[in-house]
Structures are given as C-alpha cells and as structure tokens.
Amino acid sequence: MGPNLLVNYGEAVAAILFCIGFTNLLLQTNLIKKIIGLNIMDSAIYLFLAEKGYIAGRAAPIVTNGVTSVEAYINPIPSGLVLTGIVVSVSVSALMLSLTIRLYLRYHTLNLDEIAAQLKKEGR
Amino acid sequence: MDFVCNFPFFSILLSLFSGTICSILPGRAAKVVNRIVIAAVGVMSGILLVYLLGTGESFVYWMGHFPAPWGNEIRAGVLEAGMALFFCIIMYLSMAGGAHKLFDEVEESKHNLYYILINLLLSSLLALVYTNDMFTAYVFVEINTISACGLIMIRQVGRTIEAAVRYMIMSLLGSGLLLFGLCIMYDLTGHLLMSNIKESVSVLIQTGEYQIPLIVSVALMCVGLCIKSALFPFHAWLPDAYGYSTVSSAAILSSLVSKGYIFLLIKIIYRVIGFDIFNNTRIIDVLFVFGLMGMIFGSLSAIKENDIRRMIAFSSVAQIGYIYMGFGMGTQAGMVASIFHILSHAATKSLLFIAAIGLTEVSGGSRKFIDLTGAGYRNKWAGVAFTAGSLSMVGVPLFSGFISKLLFAQAAVQVEGKMLAALIVLGISTVLNAIYFMKTVIRIYAVTGDTSYPCITFKDMKVHAVVLVLFVIVNILLGVSSQPVVNMIEQGLAMFA
Numbered sequence: 001m002g003p004n005l006l007v008n009y010g011e012a013v014a015a016i017l018f019c020i021g022f023t024n025l026l027l028q029t030n031l032i033k034k035i036i037g038l039n040i041m042d043s044a045i046y047l048f049l050a051e052k053g054y055i056a057g058r059a060a061p062i063v064t065n066g067v068t069s070v071e072a073y074i075n076p077i078p079s080g081l082v083l084t085g086i087v088v089s090v091s092v093s094a095l096m097l098s099l100t101i102r103l104y105l106r107y108h109t110l111n112l113d114e115i116a117a118q119l120k121k122e123g124r
Numbered sequence: 125m126d127f128v129c130n131f132p133f134f135s136i137l138l139s140l141f142s143g144t145i146c147s148i149l150p151g152r153a154a155k156v157v158n159r160i161v162i163a164a165v166g167v168m169s170g171i172l173l174v175y176l177l178g179t180g181e182s183f184v185y186w187m188g189h190f191p192a193p194w195g196n197e198i199r200a201g202v203l204e205a206g207m208a209l210f211f212c213i214i215m216y217l218s219m220a221g222g223a224h225k226l227f228d229e230v231e232e233s234k235h236n237l238y239y240i241l242i243n244l245l246l247s248s249l250l251a252l253v254y255t256n257d258m259f260t261a262y263v264f265v266e267i268n269t270i271s272a273c274g275l276i277m278i279r280q281v282g283r284t285i286e287a288a289v290r291y292m293i294m295s296l297l298g299s300g301l302l303l304f305g306l307c308i309m310y311d312l313t314g315h316l317l318m319s320n321i322k323e324s325v326s327v328l329i330q331t332g333e334y335q336i337p338l339i340v341s342v343a344l345m346c347v348g349l350c351i352k353s354a355l356f357p358f359h360a361w362l363p364d365a366y367g368y369s370t371v372s373s374a375a376i377l378s379s380l381v382s383k384g385y386i387f388l389l390i391k392i393i394y395r396v397i398g399f400d401i402f403n404n405t406r407i408i409d410v411l412f413v414f415g416l417m418g419m420i421f422g423s424l425s426a427i428k429e430n431d432i433r434r435m436i437a438f439s440s441v442a443q444i445g446y447i448y449m450g451f452g453m454g455t456q457a458g459m460v461a462s463i464f465h466i467l468s469h470a471a472t473k474s475l476l477f478i479a480a481i482g483l484t485e486v487s488g489g490s491r492k493f494i495d496l497t498g499a500g501y502r503n504k505w506a507g508v509a510f511t512a513g514s515l516s517m518v519g520v521p522l523f524s525g526f527i528s529k530l531l532f533a534q535a536a537v538q539v540e541g542k543m544l545a546a547l548i549v550l551g552i553s554t555v556l557n558a559i560y561f562m563k564t565v566i567r568i569y570a571v572t573g574d575t576s577y578p579c580i581t582f583k584d585m586k587v588h589a590v591v592l593v594l595f596v597i598v599n600i601l602l603g604v605s606s607q608p609v610v611n612m613i614e615q616g617l618a619m620f621a
Contacts, residue, residue, distance in 0.1 A: 018304060025297055034293060041300045045307060052311045077316075081259055085303065088266045092296060095270060099277065099289050106282055112289070119282055 010051035017044035031100045031110045035093060042089040046082045053078030128175045129183055132200045132254045135165040135208065136247050143243035151235030155223070158239040162219065162246060166212030173205040177612075182619040184256065184319075193320055199256040203463070203616025207253050207387060213598065214379050214470050215246060221478035221591035222372030225485075229279045229370040238278055238370075244271040245376065249384045258306050258316050258396065261388055265302065265352070269295040272381045275373040276365050287364035294361045298351035305344030308337055309396070318395040329401055339405055342397055346407055349389040353382040355411075355448055356418030359441045363429075366437035366477075374433065375477040378440045379470035386447060386466060390459070393451070394620040403454040412452025412542060416549045418445025423556035427563075431491045432484065435560060436476050439517065442553060443469045449546060450532060453539045456617065461531035463613045468516070468524035468602055475595035476513040482506025482588060483568060486580055493567050500568035503580045507568055509592035514561035516599050519554055524602035529554065531610070 005012055021044055024037025053075045061076035100110065107115045142161045146154040176182070182201030189195070219242065230238055248268040255261050269292070277288035310316060312334055313324035328334055351358040366374045393402045402408065422441030429435040443465070450462030480491075486502035487495040500507025516523035529550065536546035582589055602609060 018300070022297065022300060025293060025300075031289070038296055038300075042303075045300070045303050048304070049307050052307070078310075081307075081310075084259065084263060088263060091270065092266065092292075095273065096289070096292055096296075099273075099285060099292065102277075102285050103282075103289065106285070112286075115282075115286055119286060122282065 008051075011048055014044045014048035014051060017041075017047065020044075029111050029113050031096075031103065031112060034112075035096050035100070038096065039089065039093060042085065046085055049078040049082050049085075125183070125185075126175070128172055129185055129200075131168040131172045132198050132204070132208075132250070133185060133187070135168050136198075136250045136254065139165060139243050139247035139250060143240045143247065146236050146240045146243060149236055151232060151239075154236035154239040158242055159216070159219070161243060162212055162216045165246065165250065166209060166216065169205050169208035169212060172200060173202065173209055176200065176202050176205055177615075180615075192317060193315060196260060197256040197317060198254045199318075200254055201616055201619035202612055203619065204253050206612055206616060208250055210467055210470070211246075211249055211253070211380055211383075214474050215242070215376060217591050217594055217598075218372050218375035218379070218474045218478065220587055221474075221595075222370060222375065222481065224585070224588060225371050225481055231280075234278060237274075241271045241274040241278070242372075242376070245275065245381070249380060252384045252388050256318050256395075258309070258318060258321065261391075262299070262303055262306055265299055265385070265388070268381060268384060269299065269352070272377055275377065276369045278373070279368070279370050281368065283364060283368040287361065287368060290361035291365045294354075294358060295352055298348045298358075300348070301344045301351070302348030305341045305346075305348060308341035308344070312337055312341065318391065321396050322398055325397060325401065339407075342402070342405060343407055345392055346389065346411070349385050349392075350411070350414070350448070353385040353389075354441060354444055356414050356421055356441060356445055359418070359422070359444075362441060363425075363434045363437040366440065367431065367434040371477055371481040374437075375474035378437065378477065379474040382440075382444060383466050383470055386444075386462075389451075390463070391620070394617065399456075399459075399621075408452045408454045410452075411448045412546075415445045415447070415449030415452050416545060418442060419449065419549055419553040420445075420556070423553055423560065427556065427560045429560075430493055432480050432493065432496060432564065433477070433491050435564070436473065436480060439476075439557070439560070440469075440473060442557070443473070443517075446528070446532065446553075449549075450535065453535055453542060453546065455535060455539055456614075457531070457535035457538055459617060460610060460613050461528060461535045463617075464531055464606070464610060465528040467609065468528045468599075471524055471595065471598045471602055472513050472516045475509060475592070475599060476517070478588070478595065479506045479510035479513060479592055482580075482585065482592070483510060486577055488577060493564070496564075496568055497570050498568065498572035499577075500565075501571075501579075502577055503585070505582065505585065505589040505592055509596055510568065511565050512596045512599065514565050516603070518558045518561055522600060522603050524599050524606070527603055527606040 018041055021037045021041025025034050028034045055074045058074045061073040103115055104110060107118050139161055142157055146157055185198040187196040248264040251264040273288050273292050276291055277284050313321045315321045354362045366378050419442050422438055422445055426435045426438035429438055447462045447465050450458040482503045483496055483499040483506050484491050487499050516525040519525045519529040536543050
C-alpha cells in the first residue's frame with residue numbers, strides 16, 4: 001500500500017480534500033461556509049478525475065501541429081466529465097447562494113441553527 | 125428498428141423542451157402545455173410498454189451515431205416503460221388534485237415557473253429511468269435535485285426556504301458521494317456505459333484485482349443514493365420539505381422524486397455491478413439494518429407528530445425503509461417486493477397528501493389534529509379517500525399496501541438468517557402504522573359540536589373529488605390485480621440482466 005500511495009499522491013490529496021469539503025458541508029452551521037465546503041468537495045472530485053486522466057509526458061487533447069496520433073495526447077474523457085461537472089456545480093452553487101440571500105433577508109443571520117430557532121419561535 | 129423505439133427519446137426531449145416553452149407562456153397556457161405533455165408522455169410510455177410486452181426483449185437506442193463504448197445510449201425494457209407510465213399517471217393526478225390550491229399557495233405571476241419545474245422534473249425522472257450511461261444519470265440526478273428544490277421553495281414562506289436549503293445540503297452530499305463513486309468506477313473499468321462497466325466488473329471479480337476500490341465505489345454510490353432518497357438516518361430534511369411545500373409538490377416529491385433515485389439504484393445494482401456480485405458484498409446487510417430501523421423510527425416519529433401533513437411525511441420515511449429492507453434481503457423475491465412497494469407507496473402517499481388538503485380546507489386551513497375533528501363529515505370525499513389511503517398503508521386486503529406487505533413477508537421467509545428480524549419488524553411496523561393512521565381516521569370521523577367550519581359538497585370540488593376517486597381506483601387495481609403487475613416486474617428484472 002505504501003509505495004502505491006506515494007505514486008498516487010494526487011488521488012490521495014483529492015480524497016482528503018473531498019473529506020474536508022464533505023465535513024464542512026455537513027457540519028458547518030454558517031451557510032456560506034457550507035457552500036465553500038460544497039465547492040471544495042466538488043473540486044476535489046475534478047482533481048481526482050484530472051489526475052486519473054493524465055498520462056505523463058503527453059499533451060492536452062487538442063490537435064496541435066497536425067499530430068493526430070493517439071499516443072501524443074492524454075485521455076480526453078475525464079476532461080470532458082470535469083467540464084460537465086463544473087457546469088453542474090456552478091448552477092448548484094448559484095442556487096444555494098440565492099437561497100442563502102433569501103434566508104438572510106428574512107432572518108438577518110447566516111446561521112442555520114439560529115434560523116431554525118427563529119422558525120420555532122414563529123410557531124407554524 | 126420500429127418507430128416505437130423512438131418514444132423514450134421523444135418523451136425526454138418533449139418534457140425538456142416544453143419546460144423552456146413554458147417560460148414565455150402565461151400561467152394558464154403553461155398549465156395546459158404541462159398537462160398535455162404529461163398525458164402525451166404517459167400515452168407514449170403505454171404504447172411502448174405494450175410493444176415491449178409483445179416483443180419480449182429490451183432494446184438499446186443510440187443517442188447520436190456512435191456505437192457502444194463511445195456513444196451515449198438509452199435503454200428500454202418492460203420495467204422502464206412501466207415505471208415511466210406509472211410516474212406519468214401519478215404526476216398527472218397529483219397536478220390535477222392540487223391545482224385548485226395552487227392559487228392560494230403560489231403568486232399568480234409565478235405559475236408558469238411552477239410548470240417549468242414540473243416539466244424539468246418529469247424529463248429528469250424519465251432520463252433516470254431510461255438512461256444507460258452513468259454520467260448522464262449523474263447529470264439528471266442534479267437536474268432532478270434542482271427542480272425538486274424549486275418545487276419546495278416556490279411557496280415563499282420561511283419554513284419552505286429553510287426546508288429547501290436543508291434539502292439541497294443533504295442532496296448535494298448525496299450527489300457528491302455518487303459522483304465520487306462513479307469516478308472511481310470509471311477509473312477501474314474505463315467505461316461509462318452500464319453494460320460495458322458490468323462486463324469489466326465481472327472480469328475484475330474473476331481476476332480478484334482492485335477488490336477494495338470496487339467495494340468502496342459501490343458503497344459510495346449506494347450511500348449517495350440512500351441519502352438522496354431519505355433512508356432513515358438521512359431523513360431530517362424530509363418532514364419540513366413535504367409538510368410545507370404546495371400540495372402537488374408534496375405529493376410528487378414523496379411519491380416520485382425519491383423513487384427516481386431508488387430506481388437508479390436498482391439499475392446500478394442490476395446493470396452496473398451485477399445482482400450476484402452486489403449480494404456477495406456486505407453492503408446489503410447495512411441496507412437491511414437501516415431499512416428496518418427506518419421502518420420503526422419513521423413510524424415512531426409519525427405517532428408523535430401533531431400535524432397531519434408532517435405525519436404523512438414521516439410515514440414516508442418508514443415506507444422507504446420497507447423498500448431498502450427488500451434490497452437488503454438479497455433475493456429476487458425481495459427485489460420484486462421492493463419494486464411493487466415503490467408502485468404501491470407512490471399511489472398511496474400521493475392519495476394521502478391530496479386527501480389531506482381536502483380535510484384541512486374544511487378546518488380553516490389548520491393542519492393540527494384538534495382542528496381536524498369531524499373533518500371527514502364536512503368533506504365526505506376527502507374523508508373517504510383518506511380512509512382508503514390509510515387502510516392501504518396499514519395493509520388491509522383489497523388495497524395495494526396489503527400485497528406489498530404480503531410480498532415482503534413471502535420474500536423474508538425464503539431468506540435464512542434475516543427472516544426473523546424482517547418478520548418481527550414488519551409486524552411491529554404494521555402495528556405502528558395502524559396506530560397513527562387509525563388515530564387520524566377516528567379523529568376525522570369523531571362527532572364534534574363545533575359547527576363554525578363550512579361543509580363542502582361535490583359541487584364545490586368536482587376535479588378534486590374525481591382525482592381522489594381515480595387515486596383510490598389505482599390503489600385498488602394494484603391491490604386486486606397484483607399478479608399481472610408482479611409478472612411484469614419479474615419480466616422487467618429478467619430483461620435487466
């Protein structure tokens with residue numbers, strides 16, 4: 001396991017970052033910090049994908065100087081997945097931020113626990 | 125290839141584009157477009173189902189002109205077409221049943237937005253049902269989440285926005301895990317199409333390579349989808365989201381959205397990992413235990429609840445527990461029981477939500493049990509429908525709930541080691557179900573001296589009453605003619621392999 005971990009240190013970093021983001025999204029009470037956690041989590045996955053798709057010594061999968069040999073470029077599919085994933089996570093972050101603004105305007109706090117407490121006080 | 129084979133693709137695109145069209149239409153026109161689209165997709169799925177039952181085998185549809193390992197694919201079998209048809213029926217009835225209430229709940233200028241969300245939700249559900257590509261499934265899971273979140277928060281009160289935030293947070297945790305699991309799976313197998321992944325996975329199992337990453341990947345995907353479908357410890361967002369959103373949203377969210385994720389999980393189990401390989405992992409034991417816990421704790425929370433909508437929402441937690449218990453048994457019979465319960469729960473839970481709104485309307489809009497006393501007399505149709513739904517949930521013969529409990533019990537008997545636990549918890553859960561549902565039924569039929577609330581007759585609620593009757597008919601049909609449905613499910617599962 002030891003030597004593998006050293007070779008794949010990029011994947012290990014991605015997994016650790018994923019855990020950091022995940023815990024932040026789950027446990028932070030501040031909504032903005034939660035959203036930051038979300039973005040760390042998603043970026044960690046993209047790092048993982050990019051790391052997996054990279055082949056040492058090869059170029060980005062854009063044809064340059066007329067070289068069309070498969071051997072010259074890295075695997076383009078993970079890059080495509082990352083792009084799609086970024087689009088998804090941008091829209092989700094935007095939605096979360098807009099919800100946060102709504103809640104802030106209503107309750108003047110970003111703390112989810114305080115909001116829950118105020119809701120209880122309101123009754124209903 | 126026959127023309128009918130285009131129908132899955134047509135239904136996804138039709139619902140997706142009608143969503144965009146609704147954005148420029150006024151509310152009333154958007155409503156008409158929405159109804160026509162749901163009905164059209166339902167008819168197409170029905171024709172497809174008949175066609176597939178005739179040919180007896182599933183087909184794969186290329187999206188674009190690239191063959192298997194490169195292109196994106198749609199795949200349709202009996203189970204997929206049947207699910208799509210059923211989703212359309214439930215969605216149409218839920219929309220029709222909650223339509224009269226929409227004017228109180230949502231500002232009129234936002235009505236077309238509501239229909240956009242419904243159309244998007246339908247298209248993402250259809251895509252989850254039909255797709256044969258893991259990454260497409262992930263993208264549509266996110267679209268499903270976003271539109272479901274919109275459906276929760278379109279009624280702008282503090283509670284719904286908070287519920288939407290909580291829903292989003294839990295869903296995003298779930299989809300993060302799903303995506304990570306999916307990426308690991310892609311790295312292990314080099315494929316994104318379900319059938320190709322399955323071939324590579326069986327090779328990996330035979331050679332014994334990469335066992336731990338494989339299990340980790342499967343576990344991550346399972347946990348992700350469990351969180352999104354509100355399995356027991358992850359259900360905190362559910363009561364507020366179902367309890368305070370508009371009534372159509374609540375009915376659709378509880379009966380369709382969570383079921384879409386569960387159906388995706390079934391597809392992953394059968395078409396990506398392989399049923400036998402999945403059953404040899406310890407994951408099914410975990411699903412089994414959490415399913416059982418959900419069945420008990422969901423019901424206990426429902427008993428303590430003092431608000432009818434929240435009570436029905438907590439009951440969903442228990443019912444999702446049943447479904448996962450069926451997965452946990454690890455047999456074909458357990459899986460068939462789970463899929464039948466998906467249908468039965470969807471038909472019953474939406475009926476209960478739509479009936480409950482009829483009861484609260486004649487109680488001054490209050491959802492507290494104390495105000496609902498005698499509501500069954502003031503709104504006779506909703507009272508009868510609520511009683512029918514409750515009987516189905518408890519598992520009285522004639523209704524669909526009885527059949528799913530029977531199937532679960534039959535499946536449990538065949539499994540050594542899990543039989544006793546499953547049967548005992550099934551018994552306890554049935555008693556608990558009976559406690560809170562019968563308590564409510566007795567409450568709405570209690571005689572009260574209070575005559576300050578108005579009575580509603582058929583004339584005031586024509587559409588609502590017809591929808592309730594149709595829901596009850598769907599329920600009884602599932603309960604009375606269960607054998608053809610069970611045969612269809614078995615045929616569909618055989619096509620999955």
